[in-house]
Every structure is written in structure tokens, then in C-alpha cells.
Amino acid sequence: MPSRFLSSDIAPFLRLALAEGWICGKWEMEFLLQAFPQGCFVKRTGNKTLGYISTLRHDKSGWIGNLLVSSEARRGGIGSELMQAALQALLEAGVETVWLTASAKGVELYRKLGFIPIDSINRWVGEGRGGSGWSPSPPCDWEVIRLVDKAGWGDHRDALLDVAISRGQVMCGNYSFVCIQHWQQGTQLGPWGAIIEGQAASLLDPALAASARHVFLDVPSGNLAAAALLTRKGFSIKGSNTLMYLGARPKYAPQKVFALASMGSMG
């Protein structure tokens, strides 16, 4: 049986995750353990911790992330066991749809559990202007941000938006917003949402002006306008994951999602 993910598990998890090449941080795990502790698990055998998983409950949907099993313990059923525990926690909390992004190693495991592919998520990388410019944007209206995000994902995701926006800088336009989040590895753009394409485009230049030299963002391949916009700025795709869901088909509108809020871990 998996055990609860404790704050003392964060440091060993991060060591494993960074070795896997993931972009993740202590603040994110602390947030997840505080927001939905009953959905975060580890697998312990004797005094060894061999696997990790986190979940976040939005409103009618939930997100599973950070599934990671030590390389020496793989193909022994630990990943499946952690997934069952995470799914049960989300279902008990009443969610109707469960989301995740799957790496090539994870896709088969999720397919076996009934997850259905709905899109691909591409990691785009490019250059910012080194944080040398910052142009003030119109003041942001929290209700508009909530509305635009819900138009893309079909659900209210208040806790996720709140944590992303409070650690980053947010710029808003007409029914559009982008959050600029700084990491050790560079700057992440996201969440980035807009009701129509032109409204998203006008946020990109000011966002890049406020970004470090290395910029990355996770973008649904269903958003063709985002791809065109990023290509024009010299960005390119450096990897891809599969966006999958289980349960009720979500009201997902990728043309309104220009970038995810997290680097795959919570939505």
C-alpha cells in the first residue's frame, strides 16, 4: 500500500526528478502537499522510498503528476499501484475528469488504466530578452483570468492559478493573460490564455521582455495559432508529451490555451 507523501520526501523526490531532467521545485511540492495532501503518495519498501506521485483537485477535474519510480524498481508494478491510489483519492473527492500529461515511458501504463489521448503538449524553447524590459500592462482582473482559463480547460482551477500568479508576474490584455514564472533553468511562460488569437499575440513581446535569456513553455499542439506565433519568434519544439484524460470528456478548447500553468505536473 502506498503511504502519504510527507514534506521530508520532497528533497529525495527533487533529486530524482532533476536527474530525470524535469523542471520542478520545492515550492511546487509544498503547494501540492498543502492543497490536496490526501492525493499525494510515496511507495516505501523497508527504509527505501521507491516511487512518488502527486495529484491536485481543481473543481470538477483533477490532475495527476510527478509519477516517478526509481530506475532500479521499475516494471515491478509500483507505478500502477501509485496511480490506483491517486485515482482513488481524486474519485473520492468527487472529480469527474482526471487529466495528466504522459511521457513516452508513461503512455502505456495510463492507456491500460483507461486514459484516452486528447492532444499532444509540445515543449517550446526560445530566447527572452534577459529581463531587461518590463512594460506595464493594464491591471489584471482575477475574474477575467478565471474565465479565460475555464474557457480553455472547462473547469475552474483557482488554486493552480493562484499559486502560479502569486509566484510569477502576470500581464493582462483584452480577455487574455500570461504569467511569467522564473525558475533556476530560465523563464516559463504560462499559464497563458486568450479567448481569441490576436489577444494572446499582443502579450508575447512584453512577456519576452520580462523573461530571462532561456524561455520555455508547454503548448497544446491543438493550438495552431500559438505554434505560428512562437515560430515567428524563433522558438522551436524540444520535446512532446501526450495529454490524456479519464472519465467525463472535458470541455477542452486548446485554441484558448496558449501555455500550460505548470511544466506538466499540475495542469
Ligand SMILES: CC(C)(COP(=O)(O)OP(=O)(O)OC[C@H]1O[C@@H](n2cnc3c(N)ncnc32)[C@H](O)[C@@H]1OP(=O)(O)O)[C@@H](O)C(=O)NCCC(=O)NCCS
Ligand atoms: C513510467 C514509470 C512511472 C512506470 O513505473 P513502473 O513502476 O515501472 O510501472 P509498472 O511496473 O506499474 O508498469 C505497468 C505497465 O506500464 C507499461 N510500462 C511501464 N514502463 C514502461 C516503459 N518504459 N515502456 C513501455 N511500457 C511501460 C507496461 O505495460 C507495464 O506493464 P508490464 O511491466 O506488465 O509490461 C517509470 O518508468 C518512471 O518513473 N519513468 C521515468 C519518469 C516518467 O516518465 N514518469 C511518467 C511521467 S508521465
